[in-house]
Amino acid sequence: MILFDRRSVQAFDYLLLFDLVLLLSIGVLLIASASNEGHFQRQIVWATAAIVLALAVSALDYRKLANRAYELWAISMVVLVGLLLFAPVTSGARSWLSIGGVGLQPSELVKIAVILALAHYFAEGDPLPFGARSLFMPALLTLVPFVLVAAQPDLGTASTYLPLLAGIAWVAGIRYGTAARLVAVAAGMAPLGYLLLEDYQRDRLLTFLNPEVDPLGSAYQVVQSKIAVGSGGLLGTGLFAGSQSKGEFLPAQHTDLVFAVLGEELGFLGVALVLTLYLVLLLRVLQTARLARDRAGTYIATGVAALMLYHLLVNVGMVIGFAPITGIPLPLLSYGGSSALTTGIAIGLLMSIRTRRFLN
């Protein structure tokens, strides 16, 4: 299973590794600038762990993992149910699992299980265009963890499972008509979904739609984040010199709003650089989807791309008021072990797919 020969070394995706290391490094710098509580030392540990994990996973055969996808998925669900039953409430949600004093969010790692399970399911089936009926099982694989995580309650993380299904189903060949109908149904259900939201979630949504309503209430984060980013200008205030981050105007600045710190301190040029790095990453992942030697590989890569794109759009979009406030981190840049490890595993899977594209 472990491979280590000339050919594999040549086929290894160095660009992806470079991109990964670069983004993680920028993330560490931003966290060092945004937080003075030793977060950045811990982030160095997490970033290193993520790289090591990526390399380790890249040495595994993704197909073996895909074949075990349902078991992984089942174990994940057991963990999520266990969390709901036994985990203490931390920051208002039962989402943390403490292993040897290190806090982890299983809901992050569950993303990998969901990706693998969906990829495995679609890879198992006929490679023919399919309709809504074929979506029953994938919907189950997605919605069960969605409900379990939403119940923690952590709607932000729960929402990240949905684009996995959408992305993989799209590439796997869902019929255009079915896709269009599903989008229409989802749009029609939106008001119903609104009724199910908690008050603060509705506030956030309304605030997103109209931020000037209450600049000191729910819109606070949006307004402060836009001020931080906008005041950065073209060149930024310089790393470690952002007044908004230093003045603690930005809430959650080293986690969910780390991109605002980037915008303030490194300006539009820094933002453009980092967005380019993400673009390269995403295109590389999708290229891997194209190059994969089997459909499982294609689907796993697609799932990873969908996950990354969703995080990027929601997190970065939130910073400039394009998306409502949701507490989801930006992979590779935000502070946080679970997110770093999950991304590390995802990138490792990608590397495994790419390395093995010539192999049987």
Add this chain to the structure above:
Amino acid sequence: MSTVGPWRPESSAESTGSRRRPIFHHNRGAPDDVTLEGPIVRSRLLRRVRVAEGVVVVMVTLLLFGFWRLQVVDAAHYRELADNNRRRNIVVRAPRGLVTDRNGLLLAANRAAFDVAIVREELDDREATLEWLARVLSVTPDLLRERLDERQRGIPVFQPVVIAGDIDASLVSAIEARSLEYPGVLIQPEHKRYYPKGLVAAHVMGYVGEIDAAQLASWEQGRYRMGDIVGKLGLERVHDLRLSGLAGDEEIIVNSVGRTVRVLNQIPPEPGNTLTLSLDLPLQQQAEALLAGEKGAIVMLDVNTGGVLALASAPTFDPNMFARRFSKAEWEAVINDPDGPLQNRALQSAYPPGSIFKLIMAVAGLENGMITPETTVACTGGGRYYGEYKSCNAVHGTVNLEAAIGRSCNVYFYELGTRLSRQQIIEVAQRYGLGARTGIDLLNEKTGILPTDEWIAQAPPPRDGNWYPGETIGLSIGQGPINTTPLQLARMAATLATGFRITPHLVEAVENAAGREIEMAPRNQPVDVNLSPYYRAAVFGGMRAAAHPVTGTARRAANPAYDFGGKTGTAQVASAAAAGPEADRPEELRNHAWFVGIAPIDAPEIAIVVFIEHGGSGGIAAAPLAGVLMTTYFESREAAQR
């Protein structure tokens, strides 16, 4: 390689038929440059991934566009917002200056006080917080709710609103201990004006309060701000510019919850100056004690400098009341009190001087050559002047000036009144400061009344600009259209004592917080009234006679330990004929009691006036009080000399 059909990797690997050498034992021999998919499936997969790639490019471009708009197009706007975000200017109020008596005893100081303020933005649960605070402060939640609603107007949500002022120190820790549970509740330390001696010298000190719109508009522009604590009455008001100091400014960087992160720039407040008064606290306290239960005033002046040693008015009020947030009922009780406790009777009320005026008459008679000290008049207990019978207080027989003053013979002065014109009398009265403000550093001083030509011309009917000779007779004993304030008479006595008309004052010296003396605007120079030593000796002879322990009208002020000259006065409020014997009259018809003294009479140091409103006879109601106070003065002077 192309295969069609079932898609499992295993089967497709079989269907390729290719048997290349496996690189690894676990690879099942698929060729390394082909995928396991059929071309149709593969092309569809590729197409769909291409679409996904397109979506990614569009999305990231959109994000980039968003940042472009924010950071390049609107950068200036956001930079301005960011500047406002981090910088905040706050006012640091200056502690108000101290006030001490002439010996450095503290009369007005500041004490630490604590206000409870609410920062609405930080409140978790407004109702729960207010209910908890109400329990701690022992008030109703409704009261706090009302105050918050009322006071939050115009104040941004992130700034504190004071909802309870000057709370007990024991409550401070009770509130702070639970600040985590109830965020948004602040304890704000503050300076509050404090009068350590309480009621002492209330009329002199005045009180302080929040600046009102009228003061804000009319006082020195730019110096005062809304919410400033300023003097409202008394010295606090007159010397507010010296006492209030200058507020400081702090430019700070605050975080999103308003907590100071860093101080950028600091202009420290300039504390108010310390005022040293001419008042002598023990004398002041005694003067007030002497007036307890009375309505009246006592003034003691340093005849040489015009410094006020004591200035008491009764009834009085507690200036500390105004420093805390008092209730409307309390305020109305003070304002509407018929005894007028806020009224400073020493200078804001004027009364007929009665026989005290005889001192002016004596000077006028001597200076105009109508009498000499030896001139005598026979007193038979009264006489008829201009058709009206005017009585004396006794049958004095033949009296010269000394006896006339010493025993307060009316007939002597009636006689003098027939020889002097009104103008001659008024000229002297004005020279000695009657009918004009003394210029003391307190507000709302009364001018009093003198029957000058202008006054007569403006006087209401039925006078019609007339002055009757009989009125000059009344004027001779200080009755009729003549009103003087106790302070005016004290200055008059001081002028007689030195020959110079001084300006009474309370503030002796001003020091800044560093202890350096600040020059005050020069006081009015003493005015030489050209009193001949010869005439003064004659008047003093009379005043000394009045202090004679057996025969003098002011004998009840006498003390063998010191030497003084005095004059009593009993100003008629109603005639005996109309109102009957004084003891039987209702209080408001009883006479006003006066005493004016100079001590020591040989080398004058002080002038004293005691006035008791409706107190009856000056010799009985006023003179003894002056005696006690003068005794204290001389005792403390001796103690200081030892």
